[in-house]
Amino acid sequence: xxxPTIDAAPLSADPQRLQTLLDGFAELSEPGAGPxxxxxxxxxxxxxxxxxxxxxxxxxGLTVWTDAAGNTIAERAGDTAGLPALGTGSxxxxxxxxxxxxxxxxxxxxxxxxxxxxxxxxRHAHPIRFVAFAAEEGARFGQACTGSRIIAGLxxxxxxDAKRDAHGxxxxxxxxxxxxxxxxxxxxxxxxxxxxxxxxxxxxxxxxLESTGIPVGVVDLISGSTRLLLDITGRxxxxxxxxxxxxxxxxxxxxxIVLLIESIANDTRHRGTRATVGRMEALPGSITTIAGRVQLxxxxxxVDSDRQRFxxxxIVxxxxxxxxxxxxxxxxxxxxxxxxxxxxxxxxxxIARTCAGLGVDYRVLPSGASHxxxxxxxxxxxxxxxxxSRDGISHSPVEWTSTDELAVGTEVLAAxxxxxxxxxxxxxxxxxxx
Ligand code: HGY
Ligand code: MN
Ligand code: MN
Numbered sequence: 001x002x003x004p005t006i007d008a009a010p011l012s013a014d015p016q017r018l019q020t021l022l023d024g025f026a027e028l029s030e031p032g033a034g035p036x037x038x039x040x041x042x043x044x045x046x047x048x049x050x051x052x053x054x055x056x057x058x059x060x061g062l063t064v065w066t067d068a069a070g071n072t073i074a075e076r077a078g079d080t081a082g083l084p085a086l087g088t089g090s091x092x093x094x095x096x097x098x099x100x101x102x103x104x105x106x107x108x109x110x111x112x113x114x115x116x117x118x119x120x121x122x123r124h125a126h127p128i129r130f131v132a133f134a135a136e137e138g139a140r141f142g143q144a145c146t147g148s149r150i151i152a153g154l155x156x157x158x159x160x161d162a163k164r165d166a167h168g169x170x171x172x173x174x175x176x177x178x179x180x181x182x183x184x185x186x187x188x189x190x191x192x193x194x195x196x197x198x199x200x201x202x203x204x205x206x207x208x209l210e211s212t213g214i215p216v217g218v219v220d221l222i223s224g225s226t227r228l229l230l231d232i233t234g235r236x237x238x239x240x241x242x243x244x245x246x247x248x249x250x251x252x253x254x255x256x257i258v259l260l261i262e263s264i265a266n267d268t269r270h271r272g273t274r275a276t277v278g279r280m281e282a283l284p285g286s287i288t289t290i291a292g293r294v295q296l297x298x299x300x301x302x303v304d305s306d307r308q309r310f311x312x313x314x315i316v317x318x319x320x321x322x323x324x325x326x327x328x329x330x331x332x333x334x335x336x337x338x339x340x341x342x343x344x345x346x347x348x349x350x351i352a353r354t355c356a357g358l359g360v361d362y363r364v365l366p367s368g369a370s371h372x373x374x375x376x377x378x379x380x381x382x383x384x385x386x387x388x389s390r391d392g393i394s395h396s397p398v399e400w401t402s403t404d405e406l407a408v409g410t411e412v413l414a415a416x417x418x419x420x421x422x423x424x425x426x427x428x429x430x431x432x433x434x
Contacts, residue, residue, distance in 0.1 A: 010358055010411060011116040011120065011411055013109075013113075013116060013414070015403035017115065021056075022104060022108055025037075025108070028048050029094075033097065034096075035397040037100050037397075040094070040140045041136075041140045042070065042140075042178050046134065046135070053074075053092065057111065060118045061076075063077070068180060069146070070175065070180045071131060071134050071151060071188065073129050075129045076114060076127065076129075078126045079123055080125040086126045086195075086196055086197055086198070086420055087129040087199070088110045088131070089372075090133065090202055091106075091133040091372055092104065092134075093136055096139060097397055098397070098399065099394060099395075099398065101203045101394075103202070110201070124418060125421055126424060133147040133148050136148065138335075138336060138370075140174075141171045142335035143335065143336035145338070145370065145372050145374065145375045146171065147372070148374075150185045152375040152376060152379050153378070154378060156185075157182045160172035160182040189379075190376075197347055197383070198377075198381070200373045200384050203401050204386040205399075206368050206392045208365050209388035214362065214388075215408045215409070216387065217362065218352050218365070218385065219365065219373075220345075220348055220366060221343070221366035221367065222366070222367045222373060222374045223308075223340055223367060223368050223370060224301065224337075225300065225338050226308055226311075226312040226338075227300070228296075228300070229297060230298060230316075230331075231293070231330070232253050232329070234248035234292055234293070234327075234328040235248035236289050236292030238289065238290070249290050249326070250293050253328045258277045260315070260318055270302075270310070273302045273307050273311045274300070274301040275298065275311060276299045277296050277297065277298055278299060279296075280296055319332070320332075344381045344382070350423060351412065354416040358415055360408060360411075367386070383416070385412055385413055
């Protein structure tokens with residue numbers, strides 16, 4: 001395939017404009033939710049963030065619509081009729097007490113790209129679509145990437161009834177509450193023939209780029225995730241009246257299982273697996289009552305599908321054995337399961353060549369975090385561009401990326417889309433001439 005070159009002078013992203021957009025989104029956070037940003041999936045706050053995105057993109061003259069899943073799409077028309085679209089974007093929802101960059105950086109980079117194109121009146125043959133996905137975080141309902149799963153045809157309306165948040169609200173009820181009837185989600189599916197390629201810029205959420213001093217990451221693999229709910233039922237009883245040998249303590253069983261999960265992930269057989277219990281709920285949760293029930297929420301990640309699933313199966317098997325030994329009941333349920341994804345090599349190489357053409361140092365690396373790109377890649381060839389995360393921290397109020405770093409990533413994104421436009425154009429021309 002021909003090596004795309006950068007004809008025009010490189011586009012230059014404006015760090016100050018990026019900062020203004022980041023600050024605007026960071027203000028849209030649940031009042032009283034504590035430090036950082038809390039803007040959960042399918043809440044009015046998430047919708048307000050989408051409205052800001054839509055307003056800014058309309059102001060640039062783009063055609064904007066919101067689909068039946070709550071994803072917002074803005075299109076800049078191409079010069080040649082009938083060509084499939086190039087796309088870029090990320091998500092606007094957050095985990096509780098998040099930083100201001102996870103997902104947001106990719107949306108802001110897309111917005112700045114659209115602005116640079118508009119200001120320079122950049123020409124491109126293919127339409128270019130800028131996307132804000134809904135409900136990427138699994139923090140509220142367990143399942144991640146709901147908006148992008150829906151466009152990829154990976155989620156049916158009945159799936160949305162099965163997922164519930166901590167208050168018992170189903171994903172379907174939450175969608176309906178902000179104006180998206182779940183029975184209509186099939187209307188949001190993307191047709192592969194309508195798309196040529198998609199790129200997502202995201203913060204690395206790890207420490208490789210920062211520790212090596214490399215400004216841009218080009219992602220080759222995205223980790224999969226298996227999420228489990230482990231339900232331990234013992235016998236609630238008085239902490240003073242119940243001798244140690246007569247207890248069925250759900251909390252001590254849970255404690256053993258949390259450390260068991262850590263040991264499984266650290267086992268050399270599972271090198272590369274990451275397994276975490278980030279949420280534990282104990283009932284009745286009283287200092288003077290032995291816990292009668294404990295629920296553990298487990299997240300198992302790996303870039304290798306077999307290792308991921310084997311680790312999850314071993315966790316369930318050995319947790320069951322620990323509970324049997326302790327005389328408490330055990331049940332396990334899979335909350336969500338996504339496979340690791342290998343992103344198309346040719347698209348990865350286009351981004352790498354664009355970095356080289358811009359004189360930007362880059363590194364090809366896997367993603368430990370999941371992303372919308374994992375789902376989009378089911379219907380559209382997808383690439384990912386990483387920018388550094390300070391101290392490798394994310395899903396925390398201290399998550400941070402400088403706007404200078406984000407500007408470099410944005411310029412790579414903007415140039416890569418144009419390189420793809422030319423790449424496909426030449427291929428289209430060649431096919432036409434064939
Ligand atoms: O959980 C993840 O990996 C992503 O941040 N949603
Ligand atoms: Mn994210
Ligand atoms: Mn996240």
